[in-house]
Amino acid sequence: MATGWIKQMIDMATGGIAQKRRYWRYKARLEQLPANHRAAIDALERYMLHFGPGEADSLQSMLDDLADLFEQSAANGTAVRAIVGEDPVEFAEAFLRNYPGGQWISRERERLTNAIDRAAGSEP
Structure with a gap:
């Protein structure tokens, strides 16, 4: 019983560390962008953190894809x-x-x- 709880705590701790490292790598990638691209991605990131995925993996995937887009665009000389x-x-x-x-x-x-479906289902 206790070993299951301990394993769960270890998994949570190491998963959190891995997610933090992934985020730090993302932030390091942004530092390599030209200033105008970096400013644009910072603004987009702020907006997307409010309205984007709440799950850490999905959020980080989204941010990584955003960084990919801006890195490729900067490399191609594409304007913001x-x-x-x-x-x-x-x-x-x-x-x-x-x-x-x-x-x-x-x-x-x-x-x-779902609430409307349940309410409508109880109608005669």
Whole structure:
């Protein structure tokens, strides 16, 4: 019984460390970007942290993909506006749609739909 609990605690601790290391690698990648690309990704990251996935793995995958996009764009000499377009919110929302897992808004939409389905099911 106790060994299961201890194993669970070890798994949580090492998983947390691995996630932190992955995040630090992501941040180090951003430091290599040109200043304007770094400023843009910082702004997008802030927005996406509010509206993006709540699950750590999904969130980190999203951030890694965002870094990939900006690294490739910087290497190709692509301007920030050419990446995000004229409406950065539209870009961010489109990007976020690729990572629906763990988003609080997705959970709330599902909760609303289920509640209405239950309420409608009890109607004569």
